[in-house]
Amino acid sequence: MSVFKHRLGHPPEVVRSWRTRARAALxxxxxxxxxxxAANPLVQRLADFEGLPQHCPWRWWLSAKTQPLPALWRWWRSRGGIEVVSEFEFRGAVAAGYGADQILVNGPAKQRWLPAFDLPNGRVNFDSPREMAALLTQARQQRWRVGLRVRTPGEVDAEHPEWSNQFGFEPDEIAPALRQLARQxxxxxxxxxxxxxxxxxxQILESALNSVVVLCRQTGWAPRYLDVGGGLPPAHTADHGGNRFDRRFSRAAYAxxxxxxxxxxxxxxxxxxxxxxxxxxxxxxxxxxxxxxKERQGRRLLICDGGRTLNALVSVWEEHELLVLEPRRGRRVPTAVHGPTCMAFDCLGRRLLPAxxxxxxxxxxxxxxxYHLPWETRFSHGLAEVWWDDESGLQRVRAAETFERFASAWEDPGPKAERKR
Ligand SMILES: Cc1ncc(COP(=O)(O)O)c(C=O)c1O
Incomplete structure (x- = not known):
């Protein structure tokens, strides 16, 4: 990775607002x-979609896995439902006050955990014939509103395109699944x-949608809801070559x-x-x-208390804006920003920063x-502090993990002799 010199295009007021929040937290x-x-930028992102023509109403489900932050989940509750894919997310959504009608249960192999819960009128998208068969009685008894996830033809492993991904029903499994559901x-x-x-x-979405339309016609399936998942690229992020991920994405074409x-x-x-x-x-x-x-060969290496390994795994494939909070001016020099772990890999980015x-x-x-909170690690250190800013102001919602908290998660099996007794 050489020095990344591309602009990521944040408006100055956005940069200012984050500086203000960071200073206030400090x-x-x-x-x-x-x-x-913070809540406000999320509101603004959603507003980007307002005004797009809608043939029928669009309903937003908050993707829980993307940002497992209870304060956000509670804040979102009056605005829409939440999509969960695991027991932890499901229980987190219930704890955040979501009712069965506001929780969309997705994800593979739910037969492992869903039977332990009472979910009258729950919304559940099945992921495979085996999973569906295992949950069918519960679905009938608890009157679930069910869906089927379909693997559309383009869904392959990005690095090994000869392999399909692991999600959903194959198209030829849909007709038998619809019949099996009807029998119940x-x-x-x-x-x-x-x-x-x-x-x-x-266009990628469009061809997937076309295949879904064909499948529905072929199988006589008349769904009430068309759930297209997520996947849109975020603004202000780029690959290591400086190509912004959203450079070809048109919201109008999407609509x-x-x-x-x-x-x-x-x-x-x-x-x-x-x-x-x-x-x-x-x-x-x-x-x-x-x-x-450290100064080496005319370059500066900063060793920081956080970084890629602990807090920003997405920096492996994404470049994000990286700015100094304090007013530092003057000559800018090639600078690598390292985290505190003993991995050469722990580099958040290489930029021109003031000397x-x-x-x-x-x-x-x-x-x-x-995808920062879900991919935090405890590599030699504990989890970071978290602050949340909404209409009630900026507050700390998670303390940094202490050694005592980390240690208390472990069970001590005791000396061998005692264990035998
Ligand atoms: C079923 C499902 N829905 C939504 C999302 C959110 O995707 P993204 O963050 O790319 O919008 C994911 C991400 O993996 C997903 O698996």
């Missing part, structure tokens, strides 16, 4: 590394698919594709969206502090509101 006693997440008095209300993350353009599919399937009453990254990435920053500076950056300074890593 004044209120924040200890780095810490994340600051159930109908599949929802046709669901999720392509992948960072979709480069709307056209959704509307065309909804028109082609007259039974569809609502289009469901489960966007994660595109709405929540911009709603957070990571703040790290410089602990040490005056010094120990004690703070750096802001932008677009940290998606």
């Amino acid at each position: 004044r209120a006693g924040a200890h780095s590394p810490f994340y600051v997440f 008095g159930l109908v599949a209300e929802t046709v669901h698919f999720h392509l992948r993350t960072n979709l480069p353009d709307a 056209r594709a959704l509307n065309r599919a909804a028109r082609a399937l007259p039974s569809v009453e609502e289009v469901w969206l489960e966007h994660g990254r595109s709405v929540s990435a911009g709603a957070g920053v990571l703040v790290v502090q410089v602990l040490d500076v 005056s950056v010094r120990p004690g300074d703070h750096l802001l890593w932008f677009e940290a509101g998606a």
Whole structure:
């Protein structure tokens, strides 16, 4: 990775707002590394979709896995439902006050955990024939509103395209599944698919939608809901070559594709969206502090208290804005920003930063509101502090993990002799 010099295009007021939040958190006693997440940028991202023509109403489901932050989940509750894919997420959604009607249960192999819960009128998208068979009695008894996830033809492993991905029903498994549901008095209300993350353009979605329309016609399936998952690329992020992930993505083309599919399937009453990254990435920053500076071959290496390994695994494939919080001016020099772990891999980015950056300074890593919390690690250190800013103000919602908390999670099996007794 050479020095990344591309602009990621944040408006100055957005940069200012994050600086203000980070400073306010520090004044209120924040200890780095810490994340600051905020509601307002999320509202603005959603507003980007307002005004797009909708053939039928669009319903937004918050993707829980993207940002497992209870404060956000509670804040979102009055605005829409939540999409969960695991027992932890499901229980988190219930704890955050969501009712059965507001929780959409997705994900593979749910037969492992879902039977333990009473979910009258629950919304569940089945992921495979085996999973569906295992949950069928529960679905009937608890009157679930069910859907089927379909694997559309383009859903393959990005690195090994000769392998399909592991999700959903194959198209030829749909007709038997619909018959099996009918025998239980159930109908599949929802046709669901999720392509992948960072979709480069709307055409990919359009061809998936076309295949779904064909499948529904062939099988006589008349779904009420068309659930197209997430996958839109977030703004202000790029690959290591400087190509912004959203450079070819047109929201207007996206809306056209959704509307065309909804028109082609007259039974569809609502289009469901489960966007994660595109709405929540911009709603957070990571703040790290410089602990040490090394000068080598005319380059500067900053050693910080947080970084890729602990807090920003997405930096493996994404470049995000990286700015100094303190007012440092002057000559800018090639600078690598390292985290504190003993891995050469622990490099958040390589940028031109002022040569005056010094120990004690703070750096802001932008677009940290998606897939940062889920991919935090405890590599030699504990989990970071988390701050949340909404209409009630900025507050700390998670303390940094202490050694005592970390240690208390472990069971002590005791000496061998005692264990035998
Ligand atoms: C079923 C489903 N819906 C929604 C999402 C959110 O995707 P993204 O964050 O790319 O919008 C995912 C992500 O993996 C998913 O698997």
